[in-house]
Amino acid sequence: MNFTINRSRFIQELQIVQRAISTKTTIPILTGVKIVLTEEGLHLTGSNADISIETFLSTEDEKAQLMIESTGMIVIQARFFGEIVRRLPEDTVTLEVMENHQVLITSGAAQFTVNGLDADNYPHLPVVEEQNQLKIPVHMLTKLIGETVFSVSQHESRPILTGVHFTLSQNKLLAVATDSHRLSQRVIPVENAANDFDIVIPGKSLSELSRSLSDDEEEVEISIMENQVLFKTANMYFYSRLLEGNYPDTNRLIPTSFNTEIAFSVPTFLAAIERASLLSHEGRNNIVRLAIGSDSVVLYGNSPEIGKVEETLVYEKVSGDPLEISFNPDYMKDALRAFGDMSITIRFISPIRPFTLEPTEGGQSFIQLITPVRTN
């Protein structure tokens, strides 16, 4: 293998696949980036146990200025390689594989010789079947991930809850995440739907995918395989393993009748929650208390050592029974941030039953549910 390439274009591609590469892996070859050069162009691959990212740079990419002397493949320790390429002096870099998997990296007067690894020992990525594919716009996918992924469990005690549950049926894609204290659910309509599916994708994979997707204009093509899912854009293949096991039935968790309703502007309510949580974070129980009366709504927070806070809240509308309820302000903050700048309606049954948050206008396509904390 021997080729010359525009350095900044090459760095762009390296950065994408490096997202999948961890220095903590137990499989040494996965600390490397796999470089495969064919007559068509340059394939880069990075992988860890959970996700794999592959990019392709065509010989027809004008910015890449790819000049092929001879094709071939190699694996190079990713962390160093990235650092080296970033610090080279000239606009282009030449890579040449020598004997014993040594790689000569040349740019101007600087010449590195680094030890590579045999690319034949790099694990193979799953083969994609060209069926069962779903296309959705990138901006819709990243929004859906942002609205749900924070609710996945951070604990491995119930591994299935560390993922987001995706089900496709009747031309609707439903995404649900819950850590058993709170739940986030979003439904989006899809056109030209593929076969129905029911899968659980690790939350960490989705967060990384979201960070890797840059071009909001684009479409992403989703393919489901035996135990993998592939997200394919114009310049990236993003693979994630799927979680095995049955996701619990979450539909029955969402209540349908309520006794108290209150509407808030999200930014106003969020700012008050953030103030109240400053002190609650220091207490043994991280809770704040919301008291909804017929003529005033007050939020309380306190920490025995530091002090206390109370704030009379500005709300848009209130109806139903008076209520005092305590909850973890961090769950509330996460939920509110997922809505952004809009009006939401919070609906309660009682101080001990989960309550829901939904956009005040626009129906039930997005719902957040939080379980309160019993204080007596």
Added chain:
Amino acid sequence: MNFTINRSRFIQELQIVQRAISTKTTIPILTGVKIVLTEEGLHLTGSNADISIETFLSTEDEKAQLMIESTGMIVIQARFFGEIVRRLPEDTVTLEVMENHQVLITSGAAQFTVNGLDADNYPHLPVVEEQNQLKIPVHMLTKLIGETVFSVSQHESRPILTGVHFTLSQNKLLAVATDSHRLSQRVIPVENAANDFDIVIPGKSLSELSRSLSDDEEEVEISIMENQVLFKTANMYFYSRLLEGNYPDTNRLIPTSFNTEIAFSVPTFLAAIERASLLSHEGRNNIVRLAIGSDSVVLYGNSPEIGKVEETLVYEKVSGDPLEISFNPDYMKDALRAFGDMSITIRFISPIRPFTLEPTEGGQSFIQLITPVRTN
């Protein structure tokens, strides 16, 4: 104490004194900010074992909109207080000291009650004598600190070397720092000099001072006391303790005759050193090797596991004997960064004697010295 103040102006002042406040202190009251309100205005103080910062906000400061209901003083836990004030909803905040050192913090509908501490128990700052003062422009002081402070020792085995040695004599201020492997020395002329002095200021204090000085236009007034130094600007008093003990005589360390000289453009040479150090960092000995010949100058770095690098360097001028010398690239990087974008001349005696770096033009007011590493 009861006053109302513009919140963003108050936050500015809080941020300045918070630089001195550590949560790790063993003296509990020093985790607090001391607030003293007189008829003249508001004094804030933050302190740790090494440095103390005091600010003063006059009633005449228009932006502060300071409204005094009653004077007094209190100490408030700094970390929370800063967070609380930052998150309050309105443009102004009212502070009122209640019974038992409780403090009521009000802004719009948000009301915090926090536990304060008796300000009488706060340590007193040293009293400044209005003599032995030296005035220098802020930009000159921050430049001097940046050129020397990185060479102080990070180890407490010789505490005196953790400071920068300042001597004022014959209208010249000399600053020297050394960790016994490398040395940085800068001389600046001073006008209207005060009494001569010879002090050692902790490197950490100087780094913090440098970060706290914002207005380059201003002058800073330096006062030396028994075991403290005060840096005074228009809106800040910055106190640091001095290090006790005798600083070693560093003058004899700087060689005066040389056998090899080479001139480099700093950015070019620095980039090459950064490349070579990528691999040397991984080796057991973090060293790079510079080979100066009559017709070429080459830099080498290597790590047995990763690989090696060699680069033929672009230089401006070379003279004297050929030389091969090895050194720690991190010392070289620090030294080069202190020069910025200019031409420097490096002068060598032999592979085992310290070498010097000086600006190619402009004489001996700034010199860096590095001890090489013996490789055989």
